[in-house]
Amino acid sequence: MMVNDSTAVFCADIGGSFIKFGLSRQVGVVEELAKVDMSVKSWSDFVAKLQDLLAHFGASLPATTPLAISTAGLVSPQSGEVMASNIPAFAGHDFARELTAILQRPVSVANDADCFTLAEAHLGHAKGGNIVIGAILGTGVGGGLVINNRLIRGQGGVTGEWGHAAITRTELTIDKRLYKIPRLPCGCGQTGCLDTLGGARGLERLHQELHQQHRTSHQIVEDWENGSAQANITVKAWLMLVGEPLALMVNILGPDKIVVGGGLASIPGLISELDKRVRLATLHRYSSPLVVVGKFVNQGGLIGASVLGRSSE
Ligand SMILES: [Zn+2]
Incomplete structure (x- = not known):
């Protein structure tokens, strides 16, 4: 381009x-x-x-x-x-x-x-990368793909939309306890999409389902940073649910960088944990951070x- x-x-x-x-x-x-x-x-x-x-x-x-x-x-x-x-x-x-x-x-x-x-690949935190995935963790989950500085649009413009595939896990073991993962209806018409549990609203729904307690996404992350046991379980579950499909994208596309945008990108500690989670699950061993906060989040x-x-x- x-x-x-x-x-x-x-x-x-x-x-x-x-x-x-x-x-x-x-x-x-x-x-x-x-x-x-x-x-x-x-x-x-x-x-x-x-x-x-x-x-x-x-x-x-x-x-x-x-x-x-x-x-x-x-x-x-x-x-x-x-x-x-x-x-x-x-x-x-x-x-x-x-x-x-x-x-x-x-x-x-x-x-x-x-x-x-496109902004991140040309001018931001993925500059110089050949294969760049943008991962939006905003209200919901979205994304994009740029290869050799060129936007890949694909059939129907859906390329990079990793939020609308069903979460395959029905339960998770965290700190030796088993937790059920809910299957919720998604705005796209399907049930159980990552979008329902992966963005900021998703983090809140996950917390509600796991602990029957309503907290905003910012409260949950703040509680997690302050060592709350309940928020710790929610964030661990979230990291697994979001990290696994992201690792699948990495195995399919072999990106140089995944740049994160959206509201949850304003929490660097969370994105750094997501990076660790993703890099544990990919076939290629990345020796430096792969999932990074974007330069142009706002x-x-x-x-x-x-x-x-x-x-x-
Ligand atoms: Zn969906």
């Missing part, structure tokens, strides 16, 4: 609630210009919102300044559709192609986990868009 750094690029990070909009004059650097509400009723509402932002901030720039978008949801490279359960206005549209025609400038789009992975969407908007795929 060639990156052309000579032009300015507008970057947008679209979630269910907000659009973060910025301008990048250099790859990896994005000046945030606006954060606007993303409650749109229709596709035309959404287009109008983008037109307003481009008109407002683009007056002194060439009319053909590209727009690169990081978005929630899966981006299908086959149909061009963005499937985001929390943004129904996107359904049925060939996203980038339609926007390119309407806005009369190059528009590119990628999933936010993919943008994070701005991965916009920074990744600044790479995406300059790339010729």
